[in-house]
Amino acid sequence: MGNIKRSVVDIIKKHALIHxxxxxxxxxxxxxxxxxxxxxxxxxxxxxxxLDTSNKPDxxxxxxxxxxxxxxxxxxxxxxxxxxxxxDSIRGSKFTAISSAPWTYPSVASILTGLYPHTHGGILSGxxxxxxxxxxxxxxxxxxxxxxxxxxxxxxxxxxxxxDVAFYPLRGRxxxxxxxxxxxxxxxxxxxxxxxxxxxxxxxxxxxxxxxDLHEPLNPPNSFRNFFGEVKNxxxxxLWDFRRREEQRGKKFxxxxxxxxxxxxxxxxxxxxxxxxxxxxxxDSGLIDSTVLIITADxxxxxxxxxxxxxxxxxxxxxxxxxxxxxxxxxxIIEVPLILSWPKIPNxxxxxxxxxxDIMPTILDLLGVNHKLSFDGLNLFESKEKRALLNEAAxxxxxxxxxxxxxxxxxxxxxxxxxxVFDLEKDSEEQNPIRDEELVSMFVDKLNRILAKRGKxxxxxxxxxxxxxxxx
Ligand SMILES: [Zn+2]
Numbered sequence: 001m002g003n004i005k006r007s008v009v010d011i012i013k014k015h016a017l018i019h020x021x022x023x024x025x026x027x028x029x030x031x032x033x034x035x036x037x038x039x040x041x042x043x044x045x046x047x048x049x050x051l052d053t054s055n056k057p058d059x060x061x062x063x064x065x066x067x068x069x070x071x072x073x074x075x076x077x078x079x080x081x082x083x084x085x086x087x088d089s090i091r092g093s094k095f096t097a098i099s100s101a102p103w104t105y106p107s108v109a110s111i112l113t114g115l116y117p118h119t120h121g122g123i124l125s126g127x128x129x130x131x132x133x134x135x136x137x138x139x140x141x142x143x144x145x146x147x148x149x150x151x152x153x154x155x156x157x158x159x160x161x162x163x164d165v166a167f168y169p170l171r172g173r174x175x176x177x178x179x180x181x182x183x184x185x186x187x188x189x190x191x192x193x194x195x196x197x198x199x200x201x202x203x204x205x206x207x208x209x210x211x212x213d214l215h216e217p218l219n220p221p222n223s224f225r226n227f228f229g230e231v232k233n234x235x236x237x238x239l240w241d242f243r244r245r246e247e248q249r250g251k252k253f254x255x256x257x258x259x260x261x262x263x264x265x266x267x268x269x270x271x272x273x274x275x276x277x278x279x280x281x282x283x284d285s286g287l288i289d290s291t292v293l294i295i296t297a298d299x300x301x302x303x304x305x306x307x308x309x310x311x312x313x314x315x316x317x318x319x320x321x322x323x324x325x326x327x328x329x330x331x332x333i334i335e336v337p338l339i340l341s342w343p344k345i346p347n348x349x350x351x352x353x354x355x356x357x358d359i360m361p362t363i364l365d366l367l368g369v370n371h372k373l374s375f376d377g378l379n380l381f382e383s384k385e386k387r388a389l390l391n392e393a394a395x396x397x398x399x400x401x402x403x404x405x406x407x408x409x410x411x412x413x414x415x416x417x418x419x420x421v422f423d424l425e426k427d428s429e430e431q432n433p434i435r436d437e438e439l440v441s442m443f444v445d446k447l448n449r450i451l452a453k454r455g456k457x458x459x460x461x462x463x464x465x466x467x468x469x470x471x472x
Pocket of ligand 1: 067
């Protein structure tokens with residue numbers, strides 16, 4: 001049997017066309033499986049137990065998550081290049097949010113459940129985090145996602161992503177409308193597909209789209225590739241290079257770093273342009289008044305700001321330090337933009353910090369949905385200035401957690417033996433932890449109290465799903 005299987009795999013590998021067809025067939029098979037799981041689960045839920053279904057909202061909702069978009073790189077936040085002229089000018093409520101996780105997988109699941117990763121469970125298993133499919137855990141079966149709730153209220157739902165790991169933790173919990181591997185779809189391709197889908201029906205709709213342009217490989221169209229200056233064609237300029245600490249010095253490294261950031265900024269300018277085009281479509285279709293548009297990110301990206309501190313203090317099984325995301329919780333990785341645009345909400349840049357777990361409860365409130373669900377997040381218009389905000393669920397190395405409270409921030413990694421508190425007002429670049437044991441233990445205590453609330457959520461009691469066919 002093993003031999004036959006091997007020969008079939010060999011034949012498929014040898015013939016590009018067969019290989020392509022096999023890939024499509026496999027994708028179709030998975031799409032059908034995922035759809036079936038979604039609909040069979042939905043059938044078993046009695047929405048009246050936790051939703052007031054007599055009130056049917058009709059406001060459309062679109063969430064655009066720009067993968068790897070760090071808050072500090074937007075020009076409305078004072079970045080030196082005009083990377084985001086459209087987002088600078090868009091009418092809406094603008095916040096800086098702490099993402100719930102430093103990488104895609106747990107972070108997207110948080111956006112669509114309103115829960116922290118330790119509550120929804122869509123995280124990597126194991127003490128040392130490594131990127132193997134077998135370590136990927138799905139979100140808990142007894143939770144409800146935003147697309148499920150809105151589907152139950154009569155919405156059409158859409159989930160499109162250029163980053164496949166955005167979809168994995170939510171398998172069977174969203175209808176996969178468009179899904180590809182890492183960075184495979186451009187912003188324009190995804191948004192074009194979304195436009196077609198929107199044009200098909202007059203029912204209220206919910207759409208979630210994960211744009212992958214800023215995630216490696218960076219490959220903006222030629223018209224944007226050299227937008228702020230010509231990017232040198234250096235080795236791995238579209239990916240990451242100089243990943244090991246001992247390589248990160250000298251002229252070659254400086255040249256790479258400058259060009260890598262330039263390529264990121266040029267690509268961001270393209271993403272901004274694509275969102276502007278999409279927004280024009282909403283205007284031309286007369287959908288602005290009836291649609292809440294949310295633009296955010298799942299996490300940021302590091303450009304070597306903390307390479308030295310990381311290499312000295314944190315274990316990474318890859319031996320890579322200072323670049324990308326998933327490996328640590330410094331601000332360039334966890335601070336993301338959060339923009340809500342709809343004519344009936346304030347046109348204002350808010351100073352208070354919020355979280356990406358606030359998106360779901362805020363949407364349900366804007367739609368006027370009466371529900372009995374509990375969230376870790378809050379309606380962000382009602383949240384207080386100095387809330388404790390958590391980022392957790394590492395993608396590489398030991399678990400790391402960040403707890404931000406006003407001007408102070410704790411970075412905690414038990415197995416790296418790290419508990420640092422930074423005063424962000426005096427040390428915005430997070431380079432000099434405060435040496436005050438009492439203060440540190442206060443913050444660690446607060447973190448433990450937040451984590452101990454796990455399981456207190458009443459969702460398990462509220463959603464009485466039938467046992468059969470439900471993935472627990
Ligand atoms: Zn991501």
